[in-house]
Amino acid sequence: MAMLEIKNLQVYYGMIHAIKDVSFEVNEGEVIALIGANGAGKTTILHTVTGLIAAKGGEVLYEGVDLQKIAPHKIVSQGIAHVPEGRHVFSQLTVYENLLMGAYTRKDKSEVEESLENVYKRFPRLKERQRQYAGTLSGGEQQMLAMGRALMSKPKIVLMDEPSMGLSPILVEEIFDIIQSISKSGTTVLLVEQNAKKALGIADRAYVLETGKIVLSGDAKKLMDDESVKKAYLGE
Numbered sequence: 653m654a655m656l657e658i659k660n661l662q663v664y665y666g667m668i669h670a671i672k673d674v675s676f677e678v679n680e681g682e683v684i685a686l687i688g689a690n691g692a693g694k695t696t697i698l699h700t701v702t703g704l705i706a707a708k709g710g711e712v713l714y715e716g717v718d719l720q721k722i723a724p725h726k727i728v729s730q731g732i733a734h735v736p737e738g739r740h741v742f743s744q745l746t747v748y749e750n751l752l753m754g755a756y757t758r759k760d761k762s763e764v765e766e767s768l769e770n771v772y773k774r775f776p777r778l779k780e781r782q783r784q785y786a787g788t789l790s791g792g793e794q795q796m797l798a799m800g801r802a803l804m805s806k807p808k809i810v811l812m813d814e815p816s817m818g819l820s821p822i823l824v825e826e827i828f829d830i831i832q833s834i835s836k837s838g839t840t841v842l843l844v845e846q847n848a849k850k851a852l853g854i855a856d857r858a859y860v861l862e863t864g865k866i867v868l869s870g871d872a873k874k875l876m877d878d879e880s881v882k883k884a885y886l887g888e
């Protein structure tokens with residue numbers, strides 16, 4: 653059984669049919685990339701998984717349970733963490749406080765300290781800046797904080813929305829290395845990206861979304877060699 657299975661998903665914004673019969677799956681341990689141009693519907697799909705948007709049809713099965721039947725605020729405690737597009741860190745709180753917010757739903761409070769140490773190990777820059785207000789961090793540091801905050805919930809799967817957005821090439825490299833190391837340490841990753849080259853470079857499999865529909869899918873390395881993908885998404 654797949655860890656996450658999206659079946660025949662239909663999402664509308666009023667009259668706009670944003671997601672048209674989308675089906676895909678994420679298996680435990682995989683890095684799955686969802687790539688597509690602006691407005692293809694990538695963020696909408698993630699928001700349907702986290703319960704921020706209600707689907708008109710279809711199913712969102714997580715470990716066999718339909719997430720649409722679970723209250724959105726309970727979804728994090730099921731083991732699903734979301735790193736939103738644009739980071740959305742709490743600007744008025746310090747780095748340390750932001751990280752603790754990520755552990756808000758955890759019952760094993762005694763182990764939160766250990767997770768904090770793990771996040772600081774993964775992101776030494778956050779440790780150096782633990783007392784700094786999140787609003788004063790650079791874009792790259794805010795992305796690290798948003799990722800660290802998600803890891804503080806000890807998720808089984810992390811949904812990442814455009815982690816490379818607005819970052820310099822060096823930072824993009826760094827962020828993708830970190831995503832890879834998060835995956836290596838056993839967390840499943842569903843990655844939404846416009847940077848198809850980087851996303852396909854670290855993903856196991858990928859789905860290509862165009863105006864709300866999946867038009868291509870398969871092994872990430874094979875998609876990188878696909879002529880239509882090269883032309884439309886890799887600028888070759």
Ligand code: ATP
Nearest residue numbers: 665668670688689690691692693694695696697846
């Ligand atoms: P981007 O990479 O630009 O974030 P995306 O692939 O994540 O794009 P979505 O944000 O999911 O795309 O948007 C999919 C479609 O739904 C777009 O046409 C968008 O304009 C539309 N849409 C998204 N949110 C709303 C909303 N709240 N009301 C109406 N239409 C919306």
